[in-house]
Amino acid sequence: MDVLEVQNPDLAQAIEWTKETIETMITRSFTNAAVRRSIWSNAPAKQHPLKDVFFTVKGDTHVIIFKNVKAKGSIGVYPIEDCFLTNNSYAIEYKPEKILIKTTYRDSEGEISGQLDRDELSDTLGAHLWMDLTSRLNHLLKMELDEVIVELSACDLLQGESDLVDAITEHSKAVNVVTNDIFDKILANANNRINELKVSTIPTPDIDASFTKKLAGVVTTGRFTARNGIFQNLATISRKGNVSIAVEDGNIVIFGTVGLAELKISYDHYEAKLMDVGPTGAIQTTVGRNEALFKFVLDKKDQDVKIRLADFKITNISDVEAHVTGLGGLNWLASKISSWMASTLRWKVAPVIEARVKENINKVLEDFNVSALLTK
Template identity: 25%
Template sequence: MLAFAVICLLPLLDAAAVATVDQSSDHSPKGWTDEYIDLILTFVQAVIKDQGLDPADLPELKVSFSDTVLGITWHGSAKVYNGRFSGLSTIHRAGNTDFTLDGTTLNLIANLGLNDCSAHYEAQAEFMGITVGASATVKISSVDVFFDAEMIIAPGSSLQIARFEITNIGHIDINVSGLGPLDWILELLVEGIGNSIRGWLADIIEGPLRDILQDILDQYVPEIPSKLF
């Protein structure tokens, strides 16, 4: 499916390539990498949606807890499931790119980001024979990602990702509703959800999203403006 999506996009990529390196335009060589990354991310966004990653399935999370009542320790558990995460396709350039051209090696770095990400889970808690159903909603203000790639300027070469990793996850707001008499486990459940989402984000961005980005970079090799030589 990914290969099909990339092939379908190639005619558009070719047309955009001409616009990107048009030396008769008003664009200076300094801004060509901004345009290149913006173009690449446009197609990354499309493939993310095509691959069913926005919204994406979240893993189930289960936490255990206990409380002592009248000298007896009781055990219970809570879980969130059927989780869906929205926002991966908002990936975009955040600020200017930077590049160096050292002989025959091009190095390009950029700060990328995700905005207004959210998630929703169904939830359930059980303690002392009491079982309640609940739900959890999550909002993440921002996710910052660092991109670093380089390319040997030679036939058949393309930009190869050296680093593609999360540098910061903004405020995570978690709201769990419906726990009723078991709302005292809220803190434990919220902490578990936050940690689970942080780990999941790192895995999916530095795994599947990195692979999607590399596939697009392999298909679309930047044409370096002649003014730089």
């Protein structure tokens, strides 16, 4: 694994010296930002819109509060000229200490309020929001962090030694070549295996949703159902940008962002009924943006190096658009159908995709010769 390690002893020592300086500067900058927000606490809070979600639940109003959310993980950083920026590699885990659900609803005797608290996200409605929320948090964190580290001068951090700046830039490029190659070969082998096994498509669950429409001053409830759904294409996993390396628990970790070049679901039959009357047709859904985190660990025993999958998690499914045939007078349902499709993808299909990808990647890694790539 020598290619991943800094061979220049002067550069290695300089990097070690600068670690504490960088950590101190980032901590101070984030603390100052928090103080400023505290001073401006009377100002209106900035709102960040989340994507629409769909789930069925009784009651009129639900407020979900995630308390004391902590972030832990690794972020990829690369040198650019005399400064640094973060890339798309954000291996961050957000964990709330508590999830509070406040509910308000009406019965025959008036308004009733209640509150539940849970320790596990999976036990709550918040799980439906979590993918979009953490994607938004990563976006905000990247903006804040880039503003801080772009002010760090690589030359100043390395005691004004321009030759060390050149050395760290060259080392970063060399590492990118190797780690990107490792990623690409694993993904190509996985895609080939998925195609050979003919498991690139996944049946998607039926959808059964209700909607309302005001007709002649009366709110009427309709029903939407979609059947015979198919997801594709699992065999189009590709890397998005450079991957990164980190040291965790004494092991070298390689992590990066990937996506499916083709991701869509289709239903060959739907029905939308309002007062028992309505259209039928088919649905083809396209997804404008999808991202997932891949994380591998290199295990070295004597001269042999093995690579294993540490994590694969879908982190973003957005810009979902449903193309629906036959809606006619109910074409105002199109945006709702897009939301129903997005929620089906995020909540029900994504876990199946993750399981399928992990299974195939693990099979590929059984015979994957990472040592040969590390000694090029």
